[in-house]
Amino acid sequence: MGDVWSELIGQERAVATLRRAVDGKSHAMSHAWLFVGPPGSGRSNAARAFAAALQCPRGGCGECEECRTTLSAAHPDVTLLRTEQLSIGVDEVRALVGRANMSPVKQRYQIVVVEDADRITERGADALLKGLEEPAARTVWLLCAPSADDVIVTIRSRCREIKLVTPSDDAVTELLVSRDGISPALAAHAARAAQGHVGRARMLARSEEARIRRREILALPGRLTSVTACLDAAENLVSSAADEAAQATAELDARELASLQAAMGLGGRGAKPRNAQAAVRELEDQQKARVKRIQRDALDRVLTELTGYYRDVLAAQTAPGVPLVNSDLADEIEPFARQTRPEHTVRALDAILQARTALEGNVAPLLALESLLIGLAAARKVS
Numbered sequence: 001m002g003d004v005w006s007e008l009i010g011q012e013r014a015v016a017t018l019r020r021a022v023d024g025k026s027h028a029m030s031h032a033w034l035f036v037g038p039p040g041s042g043r044s045n046a047a048r049a050f051a052a053a054l055q056c057p058r059g060g061c062g063e064c065e066e067c068r069t070t071l072s073a074a075h076p077d078v079t080l081l082r083t084e085q086l087s088i089g090v091d092e093v094r095a096l097v098g099r100a101n102m103s104p105v106k107q108r109y110q111i112v113v114v115e116d117a118d119r120i121t122e123r124g125a126d127a128l129l130k131g132l133e134e135p136a137a138r139t140v141w142l143l144c145a146p147s148a149d150d151v152i153v154t155i156r157s158r159c160r161e162i163k164l165v166t167p168s169d170d171a172v173t174e175l176l177v178s179r180d181g182i183s184p185a186l187a188a189h190a191a192r193a194a195q196g197h198v199g200r201a202r203m204l205a206r207s208e209e210a211r212i213r214r215r216e217i218l219a220l221p222g223r224l225t226s227v228t229a230c231l232d233a234a235e236n237l238v239s240s241a242a243d244e245a246a247q248a249t250a251e252l253d254a255r256e257l258a259s260l261q262a263a264m265g266l267g268g269r270g271a272k273p274r275n276a277q278a279a280v281r282e283l284e285d286q287q288k289a290r291v292k293r294i295q296r297d298a299l300d301r302v303l304t305e306l307t308g309y310y311r312d313v314l315a316a317q318t319a320p321g322v323p324l325v326n327s328d329l330a331d332e333i334e335p336f337a338r339q340t341r342p343e344h345t346v347r348a349l350d351a352i353l354q355a356r357t358a359l360e361g362n363v364a365p366l367l368a369l370e371s372l373l374i375g376l377a378a379a380r381k382v383s
Contacts, residue, residue, distance in 0.1 A: 004049040004060035004067055008042055009175050009198070010167030017162060018046070022053045022060065030160040032132050032141040034117070036148050037164030040197025043144040044082070044115045046164060051078050051111045051142060066106075077104040082115045093124040097131035100139045110139045117143035118150035125152040132158045166196035176205050195308060195325055200301075213240075217305045218329060221313075221348075222336060224377035234369035241298035241365070245291045253287050296359055299369070303356050306376075307349065313337045314345045344379045351375035 005015050020028040033050070035043045052070035053060030055077065061067055069075040079099050081092065096112050104110040114120070120128060132141060132155065141159070145151045148161055172191035175198065176182040182190070182205045193214065194201035203210045217237075224230050260283055261276075308325040315322045316337035324330055337345075355372035359365065 003062040004052045004056070004071065006062065007175065007179065008046055008049060009171040011042065011046065011164050014046060014162050014164055018050045018053065019059070022050070031135045031139060032159040033143065033162060034148060034151060034156055034159035035142065035144045035162045035164065036146065036150075038166050038196070039146065040194065040199055040201075041164040041166055042198060043146075043164055044113070046162065047113050047115070047142040047144050048080070051075075051109075051113055051140075054109050054111060054140060055106070066108075077106055077109060078111045078113065080113045080115070083119060088114070088116065088120045088124055090121065090123040090127050093120060093127040093131075097127060100131055100141065101136050103136070104138050108138070110136065111142065112139070113142045113144070115144045117155070118145040120152070120155075122152070125155055129154055129158075167198065169196070172196065172198055172201050176201060180205065182206070189328065192325060192327065193308075195304075214305055217302050218309050218326060220306070220373070221309060221376060221380070222332065224373055224380070227374060227377075230373035230377050231370055234366060234373050237299065237302055237369050238295075238366045241295045241302075242291075244298045245294035248294055249287065249291050256283060256287065295365065299359060299365055300356065302369075303352050303359075303372075307352050309333070310345055310348045310352065313340075314342060314349070317342045317345060340380055347379040348376050351379065 005019075008015055017028070021030070033047075035047050037043050048071055049060065052062075052067045055066040055070050055075060056064055057066065058064065062071075066075065070078050073080045079096065081088070081096060083092075096114070100110055100112045102110055135141070143151065143155070143159060148156050151159075169188070169191040172194065173184070173187045176187035176190060177184055180187075180202060186205055187201075190201045190205035193204055204214065220233055224233065257280070260279060309329075312324040312326050312329075312333045313336055315324060316334050317340075324333060326333065351372055354375075355368050358368040358371070
C-alpha cells in the first residue's frame with residue numbers, strides 16, 4: 001500500500017496544494033474546503049485522503065492507525081456524510097455542526113466530510129453557514145460537489161476550492177492493473193469505455209454483467225426503428241433500473257426496519273405503537289427516496305453511455321481518424337454515422353441532455369426515457 005495520495009491518479013496539482021496545507025506551508029491551511037470535479041474524478045477520495053493526512057503524524061503515510069481508520073470511516077475525529085437520499089436536510093446538517101464543534105479526541109483535528117454538498121437543502125445550507133462562519137479552533141470542513149456552481153454561493157465563498165480533473169485513460173489503466181490485478185488489455189478497454197470515471201472503469205473491468213449491460217445499451221440506437229420499439233425499449237430500461245435499485249437496497253432496508261423495530265420495542269413491553277408507526281412511515285419514506293436515487297443513477301449511466309456513442313458517431317462524421325470512446329464498436333458506429341448528417345447527431349445529443357435535465361427535475365423516468373428514445377429515432381430519420 002502506498003501513501004494516502006497514491007490512488008488520486010492524474011491529480012498532481014490538487015495533491016500538491018493539499019500537501020502544502022498538511023505541511024503548514026505559506027498559510028495554505030483553511031478551515032473549509034470544497035472539492036469539485038467531474039464524475040469519477042475522485043472528489044470524495046481526495047477529501048478522505050486529505051482528512052487522513054491531516055490526522056497522520058507523518059502527513060499521510062497510509063500505514064498508521066490514523067490513516068487506516070480515517071480511510072475506513074472508523075476514526076473518532078472524522079465524520080463522513082455519504083447520503084443515499086435525494087437531499088441532505090436541516091436536521092442532518094445541524095447534527096454535523098454539533099459534531100464539528102466538539103473537541104477532537106486525539107488532539108489533532110475534528111474533520112467533517114460531506115460527499116454530496118450539492119444535495120444540501122436551502123435550510124440545511126443556512127445551518128451549515130453558521131458552522132462555517134464560527135468554526136471551532138481545530139475543526140475542518142471538507143465538502144464535495146460536481147462543481148462550485150452546484151453549491152449555494154454563501155457556502156462556496158467561505159471555502160477554499162480544490163479542482164479535480166478527469167484522469168487520462170492511461171492513468172486509469174495503470175491503476176486497474178496495479179491495484180486490482182486486471183489484465184492490461186481488459187483494463188485499457190474498461191478505462192476507455194468509462195471515459196475517465198475510475199469507479200465505472202473498475203466495475204466494467206471486474207463485472208461481466210456490467211459489460212453485457214453496457215453492450216445492450218449501445219445496441220439501442222440501431223434498434224429504434226419504430227415508435228413501438230422506442231416505447232418498449234424505454235420500458236425495459238426503466239424496469240431494469242428499478243430492479244437494480246430494489247436489489248441494491250432490499251437487504252439494507254430489512255436491516256434498517258429490524259433495527260428500528262428493536263429500538264422502538266415493537267412486540268415487547270413498553271412499546272408505543274403510535275410513535276412506532278410514525279417512525280416506520282418516516283423510515284419507509286427515506287427508503288423510497290434512496291431507491292429513487294439509485295434508479296436515477298442507473299438511468300444516468302444509460303445516458304452517459306448513449307452520449308459516448310453519439311459522440312463517436314459525430315467524430316466519425318466530422319473528424320475521421322479521431323480515436324473512438326467505443327473503439328470496439330467501430331464496425332457498427334461508422335455505418336451508422338454514414339446514414340445521417342452531423343446536425344442530426346447534434347440533435348440526438350441535445351435530446352440526451354434534455355432527458356438528463358428532465359430526470360434531475362423529477363420528471364417520471366418512463367416519460368423522460370420515452371421522449372428521449374423517440375427523439376433519437378426521429379433524429380436518425382431526418383433527411
